[in-house]
Amino acid sequence: MDKHSPGHKKADLELMEGSSPDLGKTRKVKISSGHLEEQGEFPSVSIVMPSPIKSRTPSPIIDVNLATLDSQSSAPADFSVPFLENTLPLFSPDTSDIEGALKDKRPLKLQIREALSTSNPDVNKALSLLDQLQANYLAAEIIEVSPIQVNQNSPTLATTIKGTSKLAQPDPHSVNQVPPGFSGQPLLNSSFSHCITTAEAPSNPTILFFPTTNSSTNLTELLNEALPPKDFKPTNIKPIRGKGLDISFHSSSDIKNFQSKLEENINLKSSITAKLLTKRSPSLILYNIPFTSKEEEIQEALMTQLNLTSPLNLRFKFKGKVTPKNKKIAVIGAGFFGLVSLAALEEEGGFDPVCFEKTDKPGGTWCYREKPEDGVGSTMPSTIINHSKELGALSTFPPKKESNNFMRHHEIYEYIMDYATSRGILKYIRYKMEVLKVKRSDDYEETGKWTVTVKNRLSGETSTHVYDGVLVCVGHINRPKMLSYPSQDLFKGKIMHTYTLKEVAPYKEKTVVVVGMGCSGLDAAVETSNVARQVYISTRSGAHVINRVGHRGLPYDTLLFRPYLCQMLDILPYQVPSWLLETAYLDLQFDQKMYTVKPNHWVFSKDPVLNDHFGSKLLSGSIVQKPNIQRFTENGVIFEGDKEVTECDVVIMATGYTWKFPFLEEKILETEEGRINLYKCMFPPHLPHATFAIMGFILTFGPEFPSGELQARWVTQILAGKCKLPSKAVMFKDIKKRHKNNVSRYGSIDKTTIRVDCIQYCDEIASQFGAKPNLFKMLFIDPKLLLKILYGPSVSYQYRLQGPHSWEGAREAIMTTMDRVVWPMTKKNPEEVRDNFFKRIVQAILLLFLP
Numbered sequence: 001m002d003k004h005s006p007g008h009k010k011a012d013l014e015l016m017e018g019s020s021p022d023l024g025k026t027r028k029v030k031i032s033s034g035h036l037e038e039q040g041e042f043p044s045v046s047i048v049m050p051s052p053i054k055s056r057t058p059s060p061i062i063d064v065n066l067a068t069l070d071s072q073s074s075a076p077a078d079f080s081v082p083f084l085e086n087t088l089p090l091f092s093p094d095t096s097d098i099e100g101a102l103k104d105k106r107p108l109k110l111q112i113r114e115a116l117s118t119s120n121p122d123v124n125k126a127l128s129l130l131d132q133l134q135a136n137y138l139a140a141e142i143i144e145v146s147p148i149q150v151n152q153n154s155p156t157l158a159t160t161i162k163g164t165s166k167l168a169q170p171d172p173h174s175v176n177q178v179p180p181g182f183s184g185q186p187l188l189n190s191s192f193s194h195c196i197t198t199a200e201a202p203s204n205p206t207i208l209f210f211p212t213t214n215s216s217t218n219l220t221e222l223l224n225e226a227l228p229p230k231d232f233k234p235t236n237i238k239p240i241r242g243k244g245l246d247i248s249f250h251s252s253s254d255i256k257n258f259q260s261k262l263e264e265n266i267n268l269k270s271s272i273t274a275k276l277l278t279k280r281s282p283s284l285i286l287y288n289i290p291f292t293s294k295e296e297e298i299q300e301a302l303m304t305q306l307n308l309t310s311p312l313n314l315r316f317k318f319k320g321k322v323t324p325k326n327k328k329i330a331v332i333g334a335g336f337f338g339l340v341s342l343a344a345l346e347e348e349g350g351f352d353p354v355c356f357e358k359t360d361k362p363g364g365t366w367c368y369r370e371k372p373e374d375g376v377g378s379t380m381p382s383t384i385i386n387h388s389k390e391l392g393a394l395s396t397f398p399p400k401k402e403s404n405n406f407m408r409h410h411e412i413y414e415y416i417m418d419y420a421t422s423r424g425i426l427k428y429i430r431y432k433m434e435v436l437k438v439k440r441s442d443d444y445e446e447t448g449k450w451t452v453t454v455k456n457r458l459s460g461e462t463s464t465h466v467y468d469g470v471l472v473c474v475g476h477i478n479r480p481k482m483l484s485y486p487s488q489d490l491f492k493g494k495i496m497h498t499y500t501l502k503e504v505a506p507y508k509e510k511t512v513v514v515v516g517m518g519c520s521g522l523d524a525a526v527e528t529s530n531v532a533r534q535v536y537i538s539t540r541s542g543a544h545v546i547n548r549v550g551h552r553g554l555p556y557d558t559l560l561f562r563p564y565l566c567q568m569l570d571i572l573p574y575q576v577p578s579w580l581l582e583t584a585y586l587d588l589q590f591d592q593k594m595y596t597v598k599p600n601h602w603v604f605s606k607d608p609v610l611n612d613h614f615g616s617k618l619l620s621g622s623i624v625q626k627p628n629i630q631r632f633t634e635n636g637v638i639f640e641g642d643k644e645v646t647e648c649d650v651v652i653m654a655t656g657y658t659w660k661f662p663f664l665e666e667k668i669l670e671t672e673e674g675r676i677n678l679y680k681c682m683f684p685p686h687l688p689h690a691t692f693a694i695m696g697f698i699l700t701f702g703p704e705f706p707s708g709e710l711q712a713r714w715v716t717q718i719l720a721g722k723c724k725l726p727s728k729a730v731m732f733k734d735i736k737k738r739h740k741n742n743v744s745r746y747g748s749i750d751k752t753t754i755r756v757d758c759i760q761y762c763d764e765i766a767s768q769f770g771a772k773p774n775l776f777k778m779l780f781i782d783p784k785l786l787l788k789i790l791y792g793p794s795v796s797y798q799y800r801l802q803g804p805h806s807w808e809g810a811r812e813a814i815m816t817t818m819d820r821v822v823w824p825m826t827k828k829n830p831e832e833v834r835d836n837f838f839k840r841i842v843q844a845i846l847l848l849f850l851p
Contacts (some may be wrong), residue, residue, distance in 0.1 A: 015640040031754035039078050072750065122137050164255070199299050207255060208275040210244040219272060221243050226259060234258075324813065327468035327719060330452045331355040332438070332663075334429045335364020335377070336416055336707045337696030338473035340394070342425040344712035347805050348720050354467075356433040356454055366413045370502060380791040382527055383409040384548075386519060386610045387703035388555035390817050392421055394709055394806045395796040401823040405555045406548050432457040433514070441466055463777065469691040469719050471712075476659040476697055476754070483515065483655045487633040491651070493635070498654045504528050510649040512536070513637060517543045517597075521654030522611040528652070536646060538639065540628045542599035544582070544608040545615070547589055556610075558793040558821055562701050566759045569604065574745055578602035590615050597625060607701065614682045645723025659697070668692065675753040677732070680765065682711055685731035690718050702758030706796035710765040717804060761796050771803030788814050793821075 053694045083164040211219060220237075223245070236248040249255045262274065299311040331338050334357035345351040358375065361367045365377025372378040384406050390400040397419045397799065404411060420426055437453040437625055444450070453464040480499040490497070498520040509529040514524050517539035531534040550556035560581070568577040581603050594597035595618055599606070627640045636647040661669065668684060679685045682693045693715045696708045715721040725731065735753070742752045766772035778786040789798050797814045800807035 007179045007732060008069075056158055065607045074603075108748045116753065142546050190258070203613075206246060207247045207258070207317065208240065208244055208246055210273045211271065217467055222271060227265070228344060258552055263327070268451050270334070279588070326350055326352040328466070329353045329469045329471065329719065330438075330465075331471045331473055332435050332452075332465040332687065333357065333473035333475070334362035334363065334431075335473060335475060335696075336366065336705065337475060337712070338362075338364070338471075339416060339420045339425065340709045341471050341473055341695055341712040342428055343420070343423040343474050343717070344709075344716040345719075346423055346425050346428075348716045350720060351657050351716075353428050355429045356435050356452075357429050357431050358434040358457065362426065362429055362767070363413050363416055366409055366416060367525075368409055368413070372500055375474065377475060379409045380501060380527065380783075381409075383411050383523070385409070386548075387705070388416075388557050388821070390821055391555075391561055391793060392703040392705040393796055394705065395800045398797070398813045398820065399424070401820040403820075404824055405821060408429070430454075435663045436462065437464075437665070438470055438472075438663050438668075440668075445688065448691040450692065471693050471695050471715065472661060472664070473695040474661070476699075477657045479658050479660050480653075481656050481658045485637075488632045490634050491632040491637075493648060494650045496650070496652055499657075500526050501652060505532050507532050507650060509533050511646045511647060513538060513626075513629075513651045515651060515657070516654030517541075517609065518607070518609070518656065519609050522609055522614050524652050524654055525623050526611060526617055527612045529617055535617075535623045536626045536648070537623055538626045538629055538637075539597075539603065541606075542592075542597045543606070544586060544599060544603045545590055545592060545597065546586060546608045547611050548610055549612060551585075553825065555821065558818070561759065561794050562792060563759060563790050563794055566757065569757060570760065574604045575602055578604040595625075604701070605747075608700070633711055661694075669694075675735065677735055678753070679725065679731040680711075682715065683725060683731070686737065690725045697754055698761070699755045700758040701756070702760065704758070706799075707758055707761055707765070709796065710762055710771070710799060711803070713771065714765050714769050722804070723769050762794075762796070762799065766799045766803070768802060770805075771799045773798050773801045782811075785814065787809055788817075793817055 028689045045396055074353050168772070174695070174737045220239075233254065234247045234249055236246075238246050240246045247258075249258065257276075302308070302313060327352050331341050331345075331353055332355075334342075334355050339362060342353055342355055345353045358370075359367075359373055365379060368379055368381065369376070383406075385404075388405045388409060390405075394397055403415070407415065419438060433450060433609065434455045434457055436455050437451075439451055441447065441449040441451045448468070450467050450470045451464055452467055452470065453462060455462045480497040482497060501524055504527050507528050510532050511534045512525075512532045513536045514521050514526045514528070515538045519536060521537065521539075522543075522545070523533050527539045546556055548556055560843060565577075568580075579602075586592065586603065586608075595615070597618075614623070618625070626646070628639045630640045630642075632638075633645050638645055668687070670684065670686060675787050676693060677685060678697065681698045682695070684689060684692065693711075695711055696705055697716070698702070698704065700707055714723065718725065738756075739753050746752055746755055763772055773789065775789065778789070792814070795814060795817050797807075797810045797817075800810035
């Protein structure tokens with residue numbers, strides 16, 4: 001194979017070691033790698049050692065070819081200089097004696113060839129070299145000795161050695177040297193899993209020489225004249241600052257001999273100042289160490305690995321410090337929660353996310369599709385979002401002032417896509433990719449990694465990859481839940497779910513029964529009533545109905561979702577704020593008791609329903625409210641309390657959705673006593689690594705978008721290693737507490753555990769990573785902003801005032817929130833349309849006389 005072919009990798013290294021006996025002249029040992037074959041062999045390496053300067057003997061050349069005998073072994077994934085230095089024998093700078101050896105626990109085949117001149121085929125010299133290798137470093141025996149011909153001018157002796165390296169067990173009490181056999185071994189601590197070590201012996205005894213204060217003598221010339229190098233045999237001489245010299249010797253006896261000769265020479269003694277350096281501790285060189293590593297962390301890892309009770313008395317040298325590789329994160333689903341997760345990962349940096357989307361477009365529920373896809377949320381052409389634009393805005397992306405306060409589904413889709421485009425995250429999405437399986441990797445207990453198997457829905461091909469983290473972003477309103485009634489199979493009409501309801505034209509002049517009085521139920525009833533002959537809505541318990549249009553025509557949530565009001569839920573029993581809201585707000589808009597739709601539960605114990613047309617439809621008789629269905633007949637249904645059959649053509653089930661994650665490995669999600677065990681509705685607490693999270697798996701009393709974005713920001717900080725989850729005990733305690741509170745408030749239902757109050761939940765999540773604003777501090781430095789946050793609409797911009805990735809435009813966005821709310825109706829600022837105080841007094845008095 002040609003050395004420049006794609007199957008090869010190459011690395012070169014030059015080491016400055018030793019010197020010739022001639023003063024001031026150093027020589028280089030050049031280590032140049034050969035080729036890493038595609039078949040998985042270890043590389044061939046040439047170590048070329050030039051002879052000392054002035055020597056005319058041929059340079060000895062030793063080729064080392066290393067390959068595994070174990071078929072299960074494979075070459076290192078990364079071929080790098082640290083690998084070369086730690087797997088090849090080390091050679092002394094002035095001889096061909098081997099100073100180091102391979103430190104590998106696997107079986108090896110080692111071929112050593114020493115090139116010999118034609119005139120002097122010194123076979124014994126090669127055998128001696130092999131004997132040293134065998135005796136000192138390898139538990140092996142020579143199994144073959146045979147001459148081979150490399151070329152006509154250079155006969156070569158080839159010898160094969162088979163065996164394993166001697167890896168002596170470290171002495172746990174030896175803390176002043178590198179433990180035998182440790183050099184070349186990786187640190188077992190997971191933080192340094194890619195680190196390779198090399199032992200470095202203490203430097204040779206060294207003496208420093210400087211000229212005396214009044215002397216200008218050249219020390220090199222003086223030493224050459226008085227003490228020729230052949231007399232004192234230094235290993236290295238190099239100049240240093242102050243016209244001095246650094247001279248090293250092989251041993252302490254050599255340096256003592258040199259000192260005695262120095263004492264005898266009066267001229268030298270009067271012209272120089274000598275300083276004998278103490279022998280330094282041995283060094284441990286660490287390659288590929290993370291750039292944030294500290295010496296204390298390395299000592300702790302070494303003590304654990306070597307079973308030591310005190311730190312090693314070593315010097316550490318860091319070479320090739322590496323920036324941690326980007327973590328690979330799998331994001332499942334490119335709906336709203338998937339997109340904000342991608343945006344958070346992109347904002348933090350250090351991640352290589354990939355998003356698997358089973359459809360051909362992003363946007364999830366808000367991407368309108370004529371035909372619903374299994375596992376993907378669905379909308380009707382007339383669907384309008386339930387929260388206003390400012391309450392549901394993303395924290396760094398205020399909606400345009402021209403945007404409608406309650407956006408239609410295509411406007412929401414445009415807003416989400418504009419955000420995704422501005423953040424540059426669409427490039428991470430892989431469309432038509434269905435996730436088949438998510439399970440813990442084989443080394444999960446150590447690494448926390450996951451294996452994800454996906455299927456290309458176009459080609460049918462499947463593939464499996466390993467990721468450092470997985471974020472499941474498929475939501476919980478994508479799998480319709482159908483109820484079953486007695487004799488339902490006898491019904492000859494059509495039974496369907498609102499999930500598949502798109503157009504109402506097919507129901508023209510039909511009689512329709514809608515089962516369920518949630519948001520989708522009211523929407524279905526109102527929409528079909530525009531063309532149907534008659535619509536009945538069946539409900540077991542009724543519902544609190546809220547108009548989107550609130551007091552003075554403002555969006556209802558800009559009035560109700562204000563921190564000072566919502567804090568009453570934390571201070572008072574939920575029945576008290578429920579009574580206040582029903583009496584002072586809901587009944588003034590729509591007397592639900594008079595319309596017989598008022599439920600027997602409090603408004604804060606079940607989600608209220610948003611619809612602006614339900615009251616008028618009841619007044620016109622287009623919609624008639626009915627109790628629960630008792631049973632079906634061939635041509636209709638019988639409601640509870642009725643004796644006669646109510647004939648109908650279509651029954652539309654608005655009975656909600658169920659959650660399901662068919663691709664998850666068993667025991668990732670655990671349920672206990674009817675609750676889903678998820679810490680903060682995100683993290684399975686029993687998993688040892690915080691590398692898996694369920695995103696957007698919440699039912700919020702209020703807008704979901706800000707909660708989902710904060711979830712994404714928090715999980716990103718955890719994946720980046722900047723935040724940690726609490727202990728398992730703390731997490732389970734929090735889950736039980738939330739479940740207990742929700743059961744007392746909502747009753748025991750399948751989604752009790754994931755119900756949250758939007759403002760309180762946002763504060764909880766933001767406080768986990770330092771994004772919750774410090775209101776006490778704000779009281780002194782910015783009281784105007786404090787008033788806006790406490791008494792104005794609760795907007796997500798407040799969570800960008802501080803913490804990771806704060807936004808300098810956050811304050812301005814908070815202060816101008818109502819400007820953007822009012823603009824679509826008036827095209828003016830709020831100050832220009834504000835009512836005067838006298839008008840408010842008159843309205844209050846008139847209300848007292850109304851029935």
